[in-house]
Amino acid sequence: MTDNKRRTFLKGSLAAGTVGVAVGAGLLAPRAVMAAWPKAAFEANDFGAAIS
Helix, strand or coil: CHHHHHHHHHHHHHHHHHHHHHHHCCCCCHHHHCCCCCHHHHHCCCHHHHHC
């Protein structure tokens, strides 16, 4: 039972470390991960303009 907990802990630590290194290297910048914000669609006054 203890061996399973140890493996889970090690896997989690490795995954967190990998994500930390990727963020630190700039590979997971929020601008690259998040979708573009359609500003014009949210500022439109009618439905047709918002859809286009």
